[in-house]
Each structure stands twice: as structure tokens, then as C-alpha cells.
Amino acid sequence: MPLQAIIVGCVRQSGGGAEKLKVEGRFKMKLQRESCSVRDGLSLGGFMAVIMMAAMICVSPAMAGESGAAASPPPTSGPPPGPNNGQPYPDPLEPFNSTMLNFNLKVDQYVVSPIARGYAAVVPRPARESVGNFFSNVGVIPRFANNLFQLRLTRAGTEVARFGINTTLGVAGLFDVADTWFGLKENRDDFGLTLGHYGVPTGPYVVLPFLGPSTIRDTVGLVADGAMNPLDWLTPWYVYIPANVGQFALAGINYRSLHLNLFEEVDRYAIDLYGAVQDGYMQRRANQQRKVDEGTVFGP
Amino acid sequence: MNGNRSVLFVDRGSFVRRALGGLTAVSIAIAIGIAARADSGDPTAVARTLVNQALSVLGSNMTTHEKQERLRGVVEQSFDFTEMSRSALGYHWRDLTPAQRQEFTRVFTQFIEDSYLSKVSDYRGQTVTFTKTIQLAPGYSQVSSKVNQPQGGEPIALDYRLKYIGGQWKIYDVTVDSISIIANYRNQFNRVINNKGFPTLMADLRAKSTQLANALGES
Numbered sequence: 133m134p135l136q137a138i139i140v141g142c143v144r145q146s147g148g149g150a151e152k153l154k155v156e157g158r159f160k161m162k163l164q165r166e167s168c169s170v171r172d173g174l175s176l177g178g179f180m181a182v183i184m185m186a187a188m189i190c191v192s193p194a195m196a197g198e199s200g201a202a203a204s205p206p207p208t209s210g211p212p213p214g215p216n217n218g219q220p221y222p223d224p225l226e227p228f229n230s231t232m233l234n235f236n237l238k239v240d241q242y243v244v245s246p247i248a249r250g251y252a253a254v255v256p257r258p259a260r261e262s263v264g265n266f267f268s269n270v271g272v273i274p275r276f277a278n279n280l281f282q283l284r285l286t287r288a289g290t291e292v293a294r295f296g297i298n299t300t301l302g303v304a305g306l307f308d309v310a311d312t313w314f315g316l317k318e319n320r321d322d323f324g325l326t327l328g329h330y331g332v333p334t335g336p337y338v339v340l341p342f343l344g345p346s347t348i349r350d351t352v353g354l355v356a357d358g359a360m361n362p363l364d365w366l367t368p369w370y371v372y373i374p375a376n377v378g379q380f381a382l383a384g385i386n387y388r389s390l391h392l393n394l395f396e397e398v399d400r401y402a403i404d405l406y407g408a409v410q411d412g413y414m415q416r417r418a419n420q421q422r423k424v425d426e427g428t429v430f431g432p
Numbered sequence: 433m434n435g436n437r438s439v440l441f442v443d444r445g446s447f448v449r450r451a452l453g454g455l456t457a458v459s460i461a462i463a464i465g466i467a468a469r470a471d472s473g474d475p476t477a478v479a480r481t482l483v484n485q486a487l488s489v490l491g492s493n494m495t496t497h498e499k500q501e502r503l504r505g506v507v508e509q510s511f512d513f514t515e516m517s518r519s520a521l522g523y524h525w526r527d528l529t530p531a532q533r534q535e536f537t538r539v540f541t542q543f544i545e546d547s548y549l550s551k552v553s554d555y556r557g558q559t560v561t562f563t564k565t566i567q568l569a570p571g572y573s574q575v576s577s578k579v580n581q582p583q584g585g586e587p588i589a590l591d592y593r594l595k596y597i598g599g600q601w602k603i604y605d606v607t608v609d610s611i612s613i614i615a616n617y618r619n620q621f622n623r624v625i626n627n628k629g630f631p632t633l634m635a636d637l638r639a640k641s642t643q644l645a646n647a648l649g650e651s
Contacts, residue, residue: 219522220622400644401547403636407620412611419610 221414225338232339233406239342240388240395248388260389262306267383268318269298269305274357278321282329282424287319294318321424324353328421337410342380345413475573475594475601476565482510482592482603483560483577490555500549500648507548512602513541515595519604520617524625532630539637546644557582560590571596 223229252260272295279288294310302309310316327349328334335348346354358364364372388394402408489502517537518525525533563576573594578587593605593612605614624633 220619220626400550401640402620403617403633403640404620404624407623408616411616411619415611415615416609 221337221410223410224336229337229339229410230406232341233409235341236339236344237395244385244388245392245395248385249392251385252389252392255389257390260386263382263386264390265298265302265308266305267379267386268308269295269302273360273362274323275319275321277360278323278326278357279319281323281326282321284319284427287321290316291319320420322350322353323356324350324417325421325424327353329424334414334417337414345409347414347417350417473601475592476562476575478510478594478601479575479577479592479603480562482506483562487560490552491557496553499552503549503552504545507545510603511544512595512597512604513537513544515597515602515604516540516544516614519614520621521625522618522622524622524630528630536634539634539641543637543641543644546641546648550644550647561587568593573601 276288276291294316297310298305485506517540559580561578565575575592577590580587591607592603594601595604
């Protein structure tokens with residue numbers, strides 16, 4: 133969809149690591165080790181999370197106060213007020229974000245989009261959808277872990293079952309047969325939503341280089357989800373860093389090839405592109421959070 | 433039809449005239465009642481009428497220009513552009529003079545219409561399924577629909593938000609994949625007004641509208 137942030141979508145799809153496939157045969161055996169290691173992996177993410185959270189919690193009431201004073205009460209026109217009660221989002225990082233948005237747009241314009249167009253011209257759509265399925269399948273660990281963190285045991289189980297079915301019957305995850313044959317839907321979930329589920333506020337909006345729109349909380353979530361990649365603990369940095377970057381780039385280009393008019397569509401109808409992307413991200417995350425808290429299944 | 437007959441029989445004795453007159457009145461009342469229920473008494477029907485009319489225009493073999501002219505009429509009868517404008521400006525609406533509000537509503541209406549009409553040439557035989565209608569608040573409803581893609585791919589969730597105004601349900605917002613379009617514009621407009629002022633917003637809106645209208649003319 134037009135307003136969805138391209139690159140964030142990919143990161144979330146691919147958080148688990150393509151290389152998970154290699155250890156697929158040993159998956160069951162390793163699962164227990166993973167659940168311990170998830171904790172180990174989280175210790176880094178968790179540590180950063182605690183620091184950033186602390187910083188954020190100190191900063192955000194001050195900011196809320198500021199913006200509350202600057203803004204008038206909500207509009208009189210009645211419900212529903214929309215996200216943030218019809219008020220502008222607190223945006224202390226706006227100058228940085230603005231620069232990053234322009235940087236990302238340039239990266240897209242000169243690198244990602246041309247490659248994605250060329251790739252889309254030679255690879256037919258079903259094949260590219262299968263590549264998307266593949267990256268989604270290898271991202272099972274963060275989804276599994278976050279369903280577990282939110283004590284949704286059935287869904288965590290569904291994720292394991294989906295991984296098993298799609299990796300075998302779905303030919304290494306190229307086909308989502310767990311959904312089409314067994315009706316097992318993917319449960320999108322990430323650590324940002326888990327934090328939100330336990331009451332952590334989003335914090336200020338931030339645009340990350342290459343990764344696109346996020347918030348302080350969701351950035352912490354990205355780091356934590358990224359730390360759940362077993363490859364990172366099993367291989368030295370000069371293997372896993374290029375591997376992750378490569379996987380991220382591939383997933384990103386594949387996603388872009390499936391959404392060729394993404395930015396063009398947004399820009400065509402936007403009066404203020406920064407505001408359109410910001411609100412699109414904030415609304416999308418608020419909707420996902422509502423679904424997580426309600427317990428509604430939602431897809432990619 | 434009954435109306436015409438009663439006119440024809442108007443001079444034939446008072447009994448016939450009264451009987452037919454009564455009948456006419458009843459049938460007109462029923463017709464109005466049905467029409468009112470179908471058009472404005474039920475939010476689902478309003479959205480359904482809009483979509484059916486739009487789909488029949490889009491699926492016809494009119495030229496793109498003819499389609500756009502027809503659709504402009506279809507859109508104008510189902511949307512409440514004043515409510516949309518007020519909502520899109522949020523708290524800034526109260527700071528405007530009545531003349532500014534009127535001018536903004538006019539320009540924003542033009543912009544929204546041009547935005548929707550510029551999508552006409554993208555139509556590829558999509559179909560629409562209505563899924564559910566919920567009440568958001570007293571006098572506010574949301575009609576949910578799915579736009580099915582004929583070439584496959586995930587259907588797009590398109591929801592219509594309606595407000596009961598002056599005895600009619602009118603659309604004041606549309607959400608795409610649960611992202612409210614009006615709330616999205618509100619954030620953009622807030623930023624432009626706060627950073628550059630209301631006149632800049634008006635200038636930007638006019639420029640974009642012209643751009644979209646020119647693209648309409650070319651297609």
C-alpha cells in the first residue's frame with residue numbers, strides 16, 4: 133500500500149536471517165538452545181533497550197508537555213479523532229528526520245528503484261512473491277519469540293507449525309502452503325509491538341537511514357529482533373554482518389519490485405511528503421498495536 | 433406514474449379524484465420512504481450505491497473524460513466535503529474566518545475530486561465486497577469493504593466513514609488498509625500551517641490540484 137514504509141516492511145519480514153535455512157534440519161534439536169540463546173541475544177538488545185527506554189521516558193513527558201501547551205484542544209467535529217487525538221505528533225528529531233527522509237528517497241531513486249525495476253522486468257511476479265514468502269519464512273524466530281513474550285502460546289505454536297510446513301511442503305518457504313492448504317495465517321509480530329503491549333510508549337518519531345520511518349521504541353525493537361538471528365551467535369562478525377546486509381538488500385529490492393509505484397503514488401497525492409509518511413507509519417503501527425492488544429491475527 | 437394518472441382524472445367527480453389523490457399520496461410517500469432508506473437512511477446503502485454507480489461507470493465503454501464527469505457527480509452526492517475539510521484542518525479550522533473556511537473547502541474539494549478521478553485510468557476490473565458496518569459513535573458509522581484484485585494478490589481493505597448530517601448519511605473519510613486519509617492530510621496540513629502558514633497551504637493545494645487536473649486532461 134502506498135503509505136507503508138518500504139524498507140521497514142522488509143526488515144520486519146526478514147528479521148530472522150536467511151541463513152536459518154541452513155540449520156533447518158537441526159531446527160527441532162536447536163529450538164531449545166535457541167530459546168536460551170534468544171535470552172542471550174536479548175541481553176544485548178535488552179540492555180540497549182533499557183538505556184534507550186530510560187532516556188526516552190525521561191525525555192517524553194517534557195516533550196508531551198511542550199506540544200500540549202503549543203496545541204489547542206482537539207477539534208469539535210466529533211469522533212473518531214484519529215491517531216494522536218488530532219494533534220501533531222511530538223517531533224523533536226524533525227531536522228534529522230527530514231534529512232534522513234531525503235537521503236532515503238535519493239537511495240531509492242538512484243539505487244533501489246532502478247535495480248527493482250530491472251529485476252521486475254526479468255523475474256515474473258509469482259517468482260518474486262515466492263522470494264517474499266521465503267524471506268517471510270526465515271523471519272520466524274522473532275515472530276515466534278514475540279508471540280511467546282506476549283504469552284500467546286497458540287500463536288507461537290502456529291508460527292512453529294507454519295515454519296515446519298512451509299519449509300518442507302512449501303519448498304524451503306517459497307510457497308505459503310501453511311496458509312493456502314491449512315489456513316494457518318502468519319502472525320505478524322515484533323519486539324516494538326511487544327514493548328507497546330506492556331505499556332511502553334512509542335517515543336518520538338525517527339527516520340532511520342536505509343530502514344525508513346520508525347520510532348525510538350520500534351528502533352529498540354528492531355535491534356532486539358535483529359539480535360534473535362542465530363547466525364549472529366554462530367559465526368564471526370565478518371560473516372554475519374555482510375550476510376545480514378546482503379539479505380536486507382535482497383529482501384528490500386524484492387519488496388520494492390512488488391511495489392513499484394510506492395513512492396510515486398504517495399508523492400502524487402501528498403501536500404507534505406514528510407507528514408504523509410510520518411502519519412502513515414504512525415497510523416499503521418497504531419493499528420497493529422490495537423490488533424496485538426485485542427488478539428486479532430494480522431498479516432504482513 | 434400515479435402522479436400523471438391523478439392529473440388526468442382530476443376533473444372526474446370528487447370521489448374518484450379523492451380516491452386517486454389519496455392513492456397517489458400514499459404511493460409517493462412510500463416511494464420517498466424507500467428512496468430515502470436506500471439513499472440516506474442506512475450508511476451501508478449509501479456506500480453501496482456510491483460503489484455500484486462508480487463501478488458501472490468505470491466498467492462502461494465511455495471515454496476517460498466522460499467517466500470522470502459522471503464520477504464527479506456520483507462523488508458529490510455521497511461525500512460531505514465541508515465535514516471533510518473541517519476534519520482535515522483539525523484545530524486550525526477554528527482560527528479561520530468564514531471566508532477562509534469557504535475558500536479552503538472549495539480548494540480541498542477540488543483537490544480530493546481530482547485525486548480520485550486521476551485513479552480512473554488505473555481501473556482493471558476490480559470488484560468490491562462489503563463486509564460489515566459498525567457504529568463508531570452516535571451518528572457515526574463505518575462501512576467496511578474489500579477491493580478484490582482480478583489479477584490475484586491480497587484484497588485491499590477500504591472503509592468508508594459516514595456521519596449522519598441533515599437527515600442523510602454522508603461520507604467524510606475513507607480509510608485504506610485502516611489508514612485514515614483525512615487524518616493523514618490533517619498531519620500534513622498541520623505541519624504546513626505550523627511551519628509556513630495557512631497561505632502557503634492554500635498555494636500548495638492549488639498547485640497540486642492543477643498538477644492533478646492537467647494529468648486528468650492528458651489521460
